[in-house]
Amino acid sequence: MKTSPLQLETPQYPVVEVRAFPHESDEVLAKELPVSVQCFATFDADGDHFAMVSIRQPDEAYAYTFDIKVFTAFRIDVDACKENYRSSLNPAVVAVNVARVLYSGARELLATVSCRAPHGAAKLPSVLIEPKDVDIEFEKGQRDFILKKYFCFTDEMLAEVSAAMAANKAKLKKPKPKPEPKRVKLAEP
Structure with a gap:
């Protein structure tokens, strides 16, 4: 087994709020907790990247409400990536992998913190975090540098990324419909 090219520091949990609500119904207690998950990753030119996952369940109709941020x-060990993958890396795949690790850790934390609560351990559902679920940002003005240095992108690949982003931006710019003039109905004499 090899060391992963993706090296995470110790996750930190600045927000961990869990509340149990009294419910007598086995039906309510058996319901899967609906969760809202937000994932974010930012890539910095110095190589110290950052990721955060926020998990919430605010509905008191369920056995537990919670808010967890991790x-x-x-x-990223670029040399190990080159050796193991022999191609460029996808920043979205890296961000998703980090988000999945953080979600998994938060899932275990919630179960541990709530295990002695009135309804036993709260269980986060297993979810599939995909690239579209993670908001990714690059240090301002450093995107191309970061993609070259940490993701092994070539100039041709950067040109493709820029063209795709320009096309996507053009799609999003739709002309706004002109507002219809306000019509005032005159009172009849």
């Missing part, structure tokens, strides 16, 4: 710094 974040970590992480690094």
Whole structure:
């Protein structure tokens, strides 16, 4: 087994709020908790990248409400990536992998914190975090540098990314419909 090219620092939990609500109904207690998950990753030119996952369940109609935020710094070993993958890396795949690790840790934390609560351990559902679920940002003005240095992108690949982003931006710019003039009905004499 090899060391992963993706190295996470110790995750930190700045927000962990869990509340149990009294419910007598086995039906309510058996319901899967609906969760809202937000994932974010930012890549910095110095190689110290950052990711955060926020997990919430605010509905008191369920056995538990909770709000958990977890974040970590992480690094990418570019040489190990080149050796193991022999191609460029996808920033979205890296961000998703980090988000999945953080979600998994938060899932275990919630179960541990709530295990002695009135309804036993709260269980987060297993979810599939995909690239579209993670908001990714690059340090301002450093995107191309970061993609070259940490993701092994070539100039041709950067040109493709820029063209795709421009096309996507053009799609999003739709002309706004002109507002219809306000019509005032005159009172009849």
